[in-house]
Amino acid sequence: MSKVSYYTEEGLKKLRAELRQLKDIERPNASKAIAEARDKGDLSENAEYDAAKEAQGMLEMKISKLEETLAGARVIDESQLDNSKVLVLSTVRIKNQANDMEMTYTLVADGEADLATGRLSVNSPIGKGLLGKSVGEVAEVQVPNGVIKFDVLEITR
Missing domain, CATH: 3.10.50.30 (Transcription elongation factor, GreA/GreB, C-terminal domain)
Known part of the structure; x- marks a missing residue:
C-alpha cells in the first residue's frame, strides 16, 4: 500500500512531468545504449554493456518510486x-x-x-x-x- 502524501497542484505537475520525461525520453535512451553495447561483441567481458544494464535498472527503480509516489499523491485544496x-x-x-x-x-x-x-x-x-x-x-x-x-x-x- 502506498503512503498518502499531499502536494500543491504545481508540485504534482512537476512530479508528473518528471515521470513523463523518464518514461518517454530516458527509457528509450537506456534501451538504445544497451543495444549499442550488445552490438560490440562478447557480453561476458563488455563493461559498457554492464554499465548500460545497471543504468537501466536504476532508471526503472526511479520510475517505480515516482509511480508509487504519484499513486498516493493528493492535491490539497x-x-x-x-x-x-x-x-x-x-x-x-x-x-x-x-x-x-x-x-x-x-x-x-x-x-x-x-x-x-x-x-x-x-x-x-x-x-x-x-x-x-x-x-x-x-x-x-x-x-x-x-x-x-x-x-x-x-x-x-
Whole structure:
C-alpha cells in the first residue's frame, strides 16, 4: 500500500512531468545504449554493456518510486485549510527563543521541500514540531543537541 502524501497542484505537475520525461525520453535512451553495447561483441567481458544494464535498472527503480509516489499523491485544496493552526501549505513566521532570529517557512510535502526557497518538509524535525501549533504557542523541536524552542508569530496561506 502506498503512503498518502499531499502536494500543491504545481508540485504534482512537476512530479508528473518528471515521470513523463523518464518514461518517454530516458527509457528509450537506456534501451538504445544497451543495444549499442550488445552490438560490440562478447557480453561476458563488455563493461559498457554492464554499465548500460545497471543504468537501466536504476532508471526503472526511479520510475517505480515516482509511480508509487504519484499513486498516493493528493492535491490539497488550500481554500479548505484552517488558518488558525499550522498545517501543510501554511506559511509560518517563527522566532528562535535562543538567538531571537526570525525565519519564515512554508510547510510542504517531502517532494516539494527546498530550504533555499523557504519550503520546509512537514516530516522534518522543525516541520513536525510546528504542525498543529497556533499563533502565540511555542514549538519545541527535538534536535541532536537537545531541544530548540520556536515562538509561532504568524500563520498565513
